[in-house]
Amino acid sequence: MTARNIARFWEWGRKIICVGRNYADHAKELKNAIPTEPVVFLKPPSAYLREGSPILVPLYSNDLHHEVELGVVIGKGGTAIPQSTAMEHVAGYALCLDMTARDIQEECKSKGLPWTMAKGFNTSCPVSDFIPKERIPDPGNVQLWLKVNGKVRQSGSTSQMIFSVPYLISYISDFISLEEGDLILTGTPKGVSAVQEHDELQAGIQDILTMNFKLVKQKSRI
Template identity: 80%
Template structure:
């Protein structure tokens, strides 16, 4: 990814490929089986949200949950990328929130329907500033955390992920070609919970980045 592309990355964005249930304790807290292969879903570019704008609770949801995640920004596209060279395709990282309309997701799951309404709405993917690759030498060993109104809700090391970043990149690219500027969300640890209108969410990667968002309700 060129320096010009990096500086403009969050202005234009590309597709967002998300990995669900990538922390065993999170899968268990929602009553889900621990997966034996990655669970994938998508968010559109319109889901991106930068600091300074509010997270909007969809009109059709009354149980919006936070999920803090390490995001991987693809710098070089590819298809069927081998695990051994997967990190060569990484430009950098971002801290991300996968905002989830949990009541809608539960309804969709019970009816055997896709999660789109629960996961892909506008403002469902708040993101930090772009983090250059060299600032996170090992994406499998960083601590991510999230506070709601200054109370810690989530904190874990990415070493607890079931599937590593190289494995995820390789797995996704076998199914969906990855392109420069794509964002991969690598899953959330346990501790997800509901947020309310006017709540303040602060999230961070120790020693690297922090970000803050407020919650509002869609009018």
């Protein structure tokens, strides 16, 4: 196999590991308890979306929410990675959206069902260009924001995270080995809100980059 380009991790990376409720103010806005350990769930790589293609509102959801998040791109795999060396496993970052069918997620939560339909549908993981590690010297102190139709909805700093990037890498790799090209979504600050067809999302990370996505309704098969 030819060498894989980490700057295009979404084309070949094999997993997207997401952390929920990692900002206290967001946990509160959804009326969830502040977690004592990370809440971990998965999206499939088929959820990846790049600028230029629209985010689909799933046919089965009437309450699609945006969550802007710092994504951590793994450069070197490992199992049971200590916090002290966790940052050596990071190749870089990406600005990411964790698109969430909140109505379906609430239903799953109340029925004790997995979150896959709420979190794993096609286009549920829009990602920016790859950001080399050097551009973000401290992933625990970076500003993220998201606007819907030009209006700011989310604006926060990763300094508000409950569990740090090294902590998450260590915690996850204790039971799910990390591989080159994996992506970890680190949670969202408060301000999540519903979006619909024709809305325009713009998100940014400090002065590093911005990205734009339009929303369209998923077409039914017939």
